[in-house]
Amino acid sequence: MIAIEKEIEQFHKQYNAVQEEMGRVIVGNQEVISSILSCLFTRGHVLLEGIPGLGKTKIVQTLANVLNLDFNRIQFTPDLMPGDLIGTNVVRETEAGEKYLDFQHGPIFCNLMLADEVNRATPKSQSALLEAMQEKSVSVGNITHKLDEPFFVMATQNPIELEGTYPLPEAQMDRFLFKLKIEYPSKDEMHQIMDRTTQVDEAAAVSVLEKGEVLQMRNTVLAVPIAKPVQDYAIRLTLATHPNSPHSHALTNKYARFGASPRGTQALVLGGKMQALLNNRVHVSCEDIRKVAFPALRHRILLNFEGEAEHVDTDDILKEIVADVPESTE
């Protein structure tokens, strides 16, 4: 037990170091940074949504610098092909003159991948990420290439531009553990941004975490136990997003076409574990589940025609579900 206490202490130390280093570059957005780190340490991927200029790419770049991991940035464009992402077989020749196919690794072979403006690529290219994100592997021809751990995809998308964009398919959306919304900075934060970015010496982050430490922190998070009643609460929250089911919520029945998949419950539980550790607890509470309910479920609820017509926000549905689903069924 002492070892566990030390492990938790070490986790906190490393986590705080990462957050502190990121805070030197990124102004505000503490919740966003915390959620990105939650995704990183729970083996998930994150989708950042916000209008241009709010620092989405900056956050990801800073994280890559802080973590000292292989980082690749891919600007998604309509003419991006899957081969441009995952790589392709190239015909090579040996010294003896024999020709052979050599796999040329694409930019996806890295630890941190920034898929910038992911909704600008065609669904064909977007789908190239499916296997990589879920299986952590890439299949080219009849050969499957394992991706190096940790593999963490951070995608950004712009919600206001529709022309020339391809909305992410539901299967792709489901693979993101969290969907985070980046809001405008406040007045004070704007002052700090100006101070940091309009001078000769721009603030830069240094690496504070190695790959091995990241993997260790992942294991620490996953080891946090969750009690059955709390897990039951997470499941009931997920089931409440399913329309026309015994546990469904009234708003879901009215506005939702599809609810969250079991991946949604996984996201709730994993996010809850991370929250428990951050609060120096060795068990997940219902409050932890509630705290991650919005980023974990908001992109997993598909609105029906009525919901789309009335411009219903899935966050509003989740707000009601979180308020109405009781912690205990007794």
Add this chain to the structure above:
Amino acid sequence: MTTEREDTHREQIVHLLGQVDRRIRRNDALETLALGAWGFVGLLVLLKLTGGWEHVSVRVGILVAGVAAFIGFVVWRYQLASSLFRSAAVADRRADLKDSLKSALSFLGLAERTEWMALQIDRSAQAAVELDPEDLAPTIVPNRLYYASGAGVALFALLSWDPGWLQELERTPFLTASQEGQVEQIEELLDDVQALAPEEEKLEELSDALDRLRRRDIELAESLQELSEAQEALAASSADLERLEMDLEQLGKQLESAPALSDLSDALKSQNAAEAAELLRELAERLSDAETSEELQALLDSLQNADVQNQELADLMENLENAAGDMSAQDIAQMAEALEAMAEQLESMGQQMAAQQNMEQMGEELQQLEASLGQQQSGEQQQQSGEQQQASGQAMQSQAGMMSNQMQMAQMQGDPSSAMPVDAGPAGDTTGPGGGGDDEVMGEATTLDVQLEMEVLSPPEELEPVPEEIFERLSREEKSTLNYEDVGGRASYAEESAMQRESVPWQYRSLVKRYFLSIVTNAESTAEP
């Protein structure tokens, strides 16, 4: 070592949660009981207020149902399984433990536990030791219990409340002091009569009527009717009494012929039935004496000649005549029994006479009370009618006042249709003062001519003016207080022409001119002759 430690932790957690669970169950039971008691007592109060409480079956039924519900509740609560998870959730929430106890309890139920789970149980056990169950689940006395207590007090007050003082207050203005005295006297007489003749139904009705009169459960008219009926019944009883007295007196006179029975004769004549019965008993004791047999023979002779109308007395005498036959047969014992029976019968009749005398007296009292109440009722009626007359008189006055005001207003506004006399009665009342009962009532005009005819003012009578009047009239005319100013004289030509602008359109001017010229010409031609 680890197992012992885990057991200790388990005990600590389960002990705390058990205590919390008991307190939660107690609070739940209190809440439910309070709700039940509130509803039950409230129902009883409602029943009491609506009069349903008076029915014994309803009372018993509700009490049985209440007791059965309580027993059912106790059994149900006893059979309810305790839930430590519920108490863990409550404790976590109260102590802000973030589901620590709930998680620990869940982990304790697992067959295999990780080190992380063991750490969590260890932490929860430490927290459990420091927690006070009373803080986590304090005893809460539900508000409904206070409401139920209040309702219980109200019910008790309702059940034990004696509204006599209120009825006393209500009765005081209803019966006067003398009437109250009469009622009391009648009640005393009634008690005496009931003691002597308890089987009289009329007496019960009279007693009930008097009670209702005292409680003011009865109107004056109704009470008068009740008393009148009772009085009639008592008068009928008095007729029986008179007959009985006459019979006894006649019997006494018959016995005058036998000097030995003079005492009995006197007693019967004075309608002293008790003394007569005593004398008859003495006679029965002395039956063996020869002298007595003579007295008895004389008695029997007298009785045979007596003509009694009272049925009981007639039966008695018939028995006695039969006994006479026994006497001739020297059956003294049977004769003595017959005399004894006659004495008892006389005693009974004496009591009946006393009761009837009381009833007679009571009838007189009732008559007086009836007369008094009748006067009271007529007084109240007169007062009511007086008030009504006064009220109607005031209404008429106010209506007449309104009418006169309307008319004055109409006169001031020059409305001829409203020009009625100021002292006219109410509208439609042609018999009232100034109503113009003989005046012609005119309906609304049906044609324009008639309407216009009605609106034409009759011209004032043109009398030959008297010089003095002319002089006075001129002297009454006041000089205008406004200074006359010749505005037209100062106006320019343009202003003047603007003021005198012709309003007749130019195309009609020649027509108008011709019209007036023709009028002037006609007037001059008619004036010339």
